[in-house]
Structures are given as C-alpha cells and as structure tokens.
Amino acid sequence: MAKLIVSDLDVKDKKVLVRVDFNVPIKDGVIGDDNRIVAALPTIKYIIENGGKAILLSHLGRVKSDADKKELTLKPVADRLSEVLQKPVTFVPENEGKEVEAAISKMNDGDVVVLENTRFQDIDNSFGKRESKNDPALGEYWASLGDMYVNDAFGTAHRSHASNVGIAEAMKKAGKPAAAGYLMEKEIRFLGDAVANPVHPFVTILGGAKVSDKIDVITNLIPKSDHILIGGGMAYTFLAAKGQEIGKSLFEPDKVDLAKKLLKDAAGKIVLPVDNLAATEFSNDAARKVVEGNIPENMMGLDIGPKTIANFKEILKDAKTVVWNGPMGAFEMPNFAEGTLEVGKSLAELSGATTIIGGGDSTAAAKQLGIAPQITHISTGGGASLQYLEGKELPGIACISDK
Numbered sequence: 001m002a003k004l005i006v007s008d009l010d011v012k013d014k015k016v017l018v019r020v021d022f023n024v025p026i027k028d029g030v031i032g033d034d035n036r037i038v039a040a041l042p043t044i045k046y047i048i049e050n051g052g053k054a055i056l057l058s059h060l061g062r063v064k065s066d067a068d069k070k071e072l073t074l075k076p077v078a079d080r081l082s083e084v085l086q087k088p089v090t091f092v093p094e095n096e097g098k099e100v101e102a103a104i105s106k107m108n109d110g111d112v113v114v115l116e117n118t119r120f121q122d123i124d125n126s127f128g129k130r131e132s133k134n135d136p137a138l139g140e141y142w143a144s145l146g147d148m149y150v151n152d153a154f155g156t157a158h159r160s161h162a163s164n165v166g167i168a169e170a171m172k173k174a175g176k177p178a179a180a181g182y183l184m185e186k187e188i189r190f191l192g193d194a195v196a197n198p199v200h201p202f203v204t205i206l207g208g209a210k211v212s213d214k215i216d217v218i219t220n221l222i223p224k225s226d227h228i229l230i231g232g233g234m235a236y237t238f239l240a241a242k243g244q245e246i247g248k249s250l251f252e253p254d255k256v257d258l259a260k261k262l263l264k265d266a267a268g269k270i271v272l273p274v275d276n277l278a279a280t281e282f283s284n285d286a287a288r289k290v291v292e293g294n295i296p297e298n299m300m301g302l303d304i305g306p307k308t309i310a311n312f313k314e315i316l317k318d319a320k321t322v323v324w325n326g327p328m329g330a331f332e333m334p335n336f337a338e339g340t341l342e343v344g345k346s347l348a349e350l351s352g353a354t355t356i357i358g359g360g361d362s363t364a365a366a367k368q369l370g371i372a373p374q375i376t377h378i379s380t381g382g383g384a385s386l387q388y389l390e391g392k393e394l395p396g397i398a399c400i401s402d403k
C-alpha cells in the first residue's frame with residue numbers, strides 16, 4: 001500500500017516533527033561533507049514555505065559517554081543548516097525537558113528548530129540506551145511535542161530507534177499522521193528502480209569500517225551479484241577467515257565463521273585483496289609498505305594494494321550495475337586514499353551502466369574525487385541502502401502511515 005508523503009500533509013500552523021539524518025562526517029566541529037543536510041532541504045522547505053513549524057531531530061555518531069558530547073553536538077550542523085537554508089535556525093542544546101518545550105512554544109510559522117543529538121539519550125539511565133533501544137516512553141515524549149511527524153532519515157531507516165520508529169508508533173497511536181519526507185521517497189524510488197530488473201554483470205563493492213553491521217547483508221547479495229569485491233576494513237575478517245595473518249588490521253572475531261560460510265556459499269563470487277598497503281599505525285604519516293599475503297604483526301592494512309586495484313578495475317570495466325558502499329581504505333588520510341580513488345574513477349568511467357554509491361563516508365569520498373556527477377544515484381544511506389537492496393523491509397519505512 002502507498003505510504004503517506006509530506007506533500008499529503010496540511011502543515012499550516014502545525015508543529016511538524018521531522019526526523020532527519022544529519023549524521024555527517026565531523027571533526028573538531030568542522031563538517032567534512034554536508035550532503036545529508038542539503039538532501040533534507042526539500043522537506044524542510046515544504047514545511048516552512050507552507051506555514052508550518054519544523055522541529056528537527058537527528059542523531060550524530062555513536063554516543064557512549066559524556067566525554068563524547070563535545071565532539072558530537074549538533075550545534076555545528078544547525079549552523080550549517082542555517083547557511084544552506086539562508087535563514088535563522090534555533091539550536092536547542094537539549095532534546096527533552098523545559099528548555100525544549102519553551103523553544104517550541106515560542107516558534108512562529110516558518111521557523112526551524114534543531115534539537116540536540118538524540119543519542120545523548122543513550123548515556124547513563126535506568127533504561128539503558130533509551131534512543132537506540134527504542135524506549136517507548138521517549139518516543140511518546142517526542143511525539144507529544146508536535147502535531148504531525150515526518151520521517152526523512154533514509155540513512156537511519158535500517159534502525160529501529162525511538163526518534164524514528166518509536167515516535168512514529170506514538171504519533172499513530174495518538175491518531176496523528178506519520179509521513180515520509182521527500183528524500184525518503186526519492187531514495188526508495190531510485191533504489192527500487194535500479195534493482196527491479198538489474199542489467200548484469202551486477203557488481204557489489206563493500207568496504208568501510210562498520211564490518212559487523214554490513215557483513216550480514218552479503219548473504220542476500222550473493223544471489224543478486226555476479227561479483228562481490230571486498231576492500232577497506234571489511235576485507236580483513238575475510239582474509240583472517242582464509243587463514244591469512246592480518247596483523248593489527250580491523251577485525252571482527254565474532255564474524256569469522258560467517259565469513260567462512262560466505263566464502264564457501266559464494267562460489268567464487270567474492271573477490272578479496274591479494275595485496276594491501278599496510279602501516280604501523282592509523283596515521284597518515286605512519287611507516288607504510290605494500291604487503292602481499294600475510295600482514296606483519298605490528299602493521300595494519302589501511303588500503304588495498306596495486307594488484308588488488310588492478311583486479312577490481314578489470315572486473316568493473318564490464319559491469320552494467322554497480323552498488324558501492326564503504327571506502328577501500330582509510331581514504332581521509334591522503335596516503336591511504338589510492339584504492340578508493342581508483343575504484344571511484346572506474347565507476348565514473350563506465351558508460352551505460354547504473355552506478356549507485358551509498359553511505360556517509362563513501363559519498364564524501366565520491367564528492368572529494370569529483371565523480372558525483374557521473375554516478376547514477378548517490379544514496380544518503382550506506383547500511384540502509386544495502387539492506388533495502390537486499391529486499392529487506394526497513395523499520396524506518398514500515399512505521400510510516402499508509403495513505
């Protein structure tokens with residue numbers, strides 16, 4: 001059944017709670033890439049240009065303790081939103097309590113408020129991680145702040161958290177609408193079309209650091225893909241599963257058995273690095289060398305090596321559909337960006353192919369490389385786009401009201 005969309009809502013004079021995914025790369029308060037902020041503008045503009053009040057909720061990073069709060073405040077994000085929106089945005093340094101309620105009660109039609117990082121609710125409390133474990137009382141509290149709810153956080157749609165799913169359930173229980181935003185709607189349309197009847201060869205490229213999150217998707221991508229190229233931090237758990245020494249490389253011991261099973265089930269579809277650029281520490285200036293086979297005990301793989309790059313390029317040159325999530329190395333450091341750069345170039349050079357890049361860091365890499373215009377669709381979701389492409393129903397979409 002069709003889902004309710006923000007454009008179906010009469011937002012005039014209404015307090016509209018909007019879950020966005022403003023989980024952007026950020027270091028020392030400086031935003032590396034504002035793609036996810038810009039991507040949310042159509043929904044925010046629809047609300048404020050039609051006389052509504054937009055109250056924005058988002059997470060940023062993974063909050064474990066109070067010490068993370070300084071680096072993971074949404075204040076710089078609210079400031080950037082104000083710049084791209086070209087109007088004042090009020091930032092509230094809380095997401096629950098009197099200060100929040102007072103700020104909302106002062107809003108005029110057309111105003112925008114950004115509440116503090118929803119994952120600050122994951123610290124120190126009797127429930128445990130209130131946001132990430134979806135404490136129903138928190139979803140109900142946030143729902144009580146508005147008249148209607150819009151979920152535009154596609155990048156978070158594979159999570160079932162209080163600020164996306166809990167709030168939607170509470171809204172519906174209170175007889176209020178929970179709609180999808182324009183970005184959510186666009187992502188579903190593009191990704192759905194791309195894989196409805198994909199042209200083969202279909203190549204999936206996986207990398208990045210969220211290994212335990214993303215390794216599970218491979219099971220369902222095996223039948224769809226002709227080749228699965230694995231680089232970045234994802235590769236080392238597979239290499240370890242094959243019995244290779246991986247030194248200090250990123251490694252998920254809990255996923256070794258799964259990696260072994262995937263290698264067996266994939267019938268040669270999984271292509272792993274044959275060489276790596278290894279370094280003594282996670283630093284651009286660390287001593288580094290290309291290593292074939294075993295990685296020395298005191299080193300970690302931080303990029304794929306030249307032979308692997310050549311292997312991946314050879315496979316990619318005939319691809320007709322490519323889905324890429326996760327950089328091939330720690331590309332933020334120029335000395336370890338080559339693999340990501342070369343794979344990105346291969347995608348940009350393909351003619352007549354459908355190319356999809358997903359994920360915050362992968363998108364940042366594509367923009368940094370200047371290849372974004374040559375890519376068919378840049379998705380704001382990494383894990384979310386992979387799970388959607390796998391054919392899974394995402395909780396952040398399932399919770400939206402039917403029309």
Ligand SMILES: Nc1ncnc2c1ncn2[C@@H]1O[C@H](COP(=O)(O)OP(=O)(O)O)[C@@H](O)[C@H]1O
Binds near residue numbers: 363
């Ligand atoms: N070999 C590696 N070792 C450690 N970290 C890596 C490695 N390769 C890539 N990364 C890191 O992975 C991060 C991106 O991973 P991830 O969040 O899974 O991707 P995305 O945001 O595109 O979904 C980057 O910060 C990058 O530095």
Ligand SMILES: O=C(OP(=O)(O)O)[C@H](O)COP(=O)(O)O
Binds near residue numbers: 023061155156210361
């Ligand atoms: O950046 C995100 O996911 P992604 O890195 O898979 O694109 C989303 O904002 C979800 O963040 P999370 O993986 O900390 O739940």
